[in-house]
Amino acid sequence: MASNAARRAEWRRQRRGNFQALGVAVGEFRVFLKEYGVVGLALGVIIGGKAGELVTAIVEGLLMPVIGLFLPGGEWQEWVVGEFKVGIVLAALINFIVVAYFVFFVSKRLLRESSVVKK
Numbered sequence: 001m002a003s004n005a006a007r008r009a010e011w012r013r014q015r016r017g018n019f020q021a022l023g024v025a026v027g028e029f030r031v032f033l034k035e036y037g038v039v040g041l042a043l044g045v046i047i048g049g050k051a052g053e054l055v056t057a058i059v060e061g062l063l064m065p066v067i068g069l070f071l072p073g074g075e076w077q078e079w080v081v082g083e084f085k086v087g088i089v090l091a092a093l094i095n096f097i098v099v100a101y102f103v104f105f106v107s108k109r110l111l112r113e114s115s116v117v118k119k
Contacts, residue, residue: 055102059095067094
């Protein structure tokens, strides 16, 4: 029968082996993250989502009311033709164009290209 000291030593060896295997797995995972740019992609998605929310708020809070001032009736987002809600579609279209331009402008500035060229 093994003594307590021998059992403890064996237990420590097993734990050390488990931690070493965990360390190898963590190391491989870190290499994967760096090699494939996963962290940069995740940050880009998070920042892009928040930038989209910001631009949407600017469009809905500032741009749409200004457009409403120039159109008769003021409530142009509620326009309905038959059963078609034309105002909602126009508002979404304007929002899309502004967000698309913003993304284009920011990406062009970040990439510092003089022009966008098709490859």
